[in-house]
Amino acid sequence: MLDKFPGFLGYGEIIAIHANWPIYPTGIGWKMALKTIGNFPKETIFYEIDDIDRCKLLINQEPNKLSNPYDSNHYHIALWHDDLIELKDKGFIDGVIDKSEYEFEMIRFENFKREFGDRLKLDEDGNIILYIKDDNGKLRETKYHKPEFDEDEEDFVFKNCAVIPNGVSLTESGIKELYNISKEINLIEELNALTKPFIEIKRFDTAVRDASLLVETKIKEFHKQPNLFGQKLVELHIFEVIRNNENYNSAAIKCYRGELRTIFKFIRNDFAHNFRVLSEEQCKLILSRISDTLSEFNEVINAYFEKK
Structure with missing residues (x-):
């Protein structure tokens, strides 16, 4: 069955990527690509490790220093050539050259x-x-x-292929655009009710800390695992999702796992152990990410688990 093909995506006019990667693009368009890059700290440099079907698999470490850069324990993103080129043309990323x-x-x-x-x-x-x-x-x-x-x-006229000689990173313009995109997102009701009082008194770090804790708590409560936390909790959750998907780790599940792992790695862990000085824009950008992930968590529970 096509839905058991490792790279099956099934959105837009795209059916699948002919690769068994640890993660896949979560959608189409430069905004989706920019948000994917923005899931990592703003100074992150991404390095290419594969390119199939006009899509690139990137990693946030220098791959030549890793024994297996494809290992799913590393942190990856996948982006379409067209989206990389558009982000480059808009001045939102550095490191991409367009070629015929x-x-x-x-x-x-x-x-x-x-x-x-x-x-x-x-x-x-x-x-x-x-x-x-x-x-x-x-x-x-x-x-x-x-x-x-x-x-x-006229093979040199149409520059529709992306080349990454070294690494890809966000520009200041890209970071500002992420702030603009975050303004378009309405937080889900539960998260808005939790964080709005902190935002009103400018406790932005507390708003983010409690929001990330909400994600962790909801996963703990659903699986009845009060003593698990962090990446171990994420892996248990994903294991149960896969088990309820006929033991098949689909592209959609891999993307969902990637979102959860970056939330826990770069937000939950950081804010749980440190005080951070944030602007309101930075706070709302992070909260928009957490809101998207919470919405996805609710969708996953409805899609893969029977009502408990």
């Missing part, structure tokens, strides 16, 4: 060649010669063909 499809495929081809080093073999047309095992275990020659430039197609 031909230029992009040539970069991938040349990078692949470098990986072979002295073992590289090319045919007379510059294609890479590869060997794969067939069903009988015998080596069979195949080729990675060098991209061809079609002069009639």
Whole structure:
């Protein structure tokens, strides 16, 4: 079944990504992409570790320093090329270069060649010669063909592919735009009732602290686990969600897990152990994130669990 395909997304005109990643894009559009980047501390630099179906898998650490950058215990995001380019064009992120499809495929081809080093073999047309095992275990020659430039197609005109030479990070304009986006979001009633009194007396750090505690408390109470907290609580919750999804860890569940883990890592842990000086804008931006996650928690409970 298609809904059991690892990268099945099913939103917009997109069906799936042909990859079994630890996380996937949560939606389409530059605002969704900006909010995804904004889930991390503003100084975070994201590094590319994979690129499939015009979508990039990024990680918040230098991947060459990790034994397995795909490990689901790391913190990842996934963003579409189109959204990265639009964010770059708006001045909201640094580190992205837009290339034509031909230029992009040539970069991938040349990078692949470098990986072979002295073992590289090319045919007379510059294609890479590869060997794969067939069903009988015998080596069979195949080729990675060098991209061809079609002069009639104006291959350099349309710059619709994103290249990340080093890392991607938010700009000051991007941070300001996140504040603007947060103004468009109405907090869910429960969270608004909890935090509004603190905001009125300018106790912004307390509002965020109590909001993150609300997320943790609701998960604890639902699973009747008063002694679990932090990432262990998140993993128990996700384990139960997967178990109630016929033991299948879908793309939607992976995205939900990613949202919860970043909330607990970068908000709950920080505000639980430190006093933070926040502006009202910063407070409302964080609360909008928590509100989205609480809404998703309620949806997950309704979708994956029988009424208790």
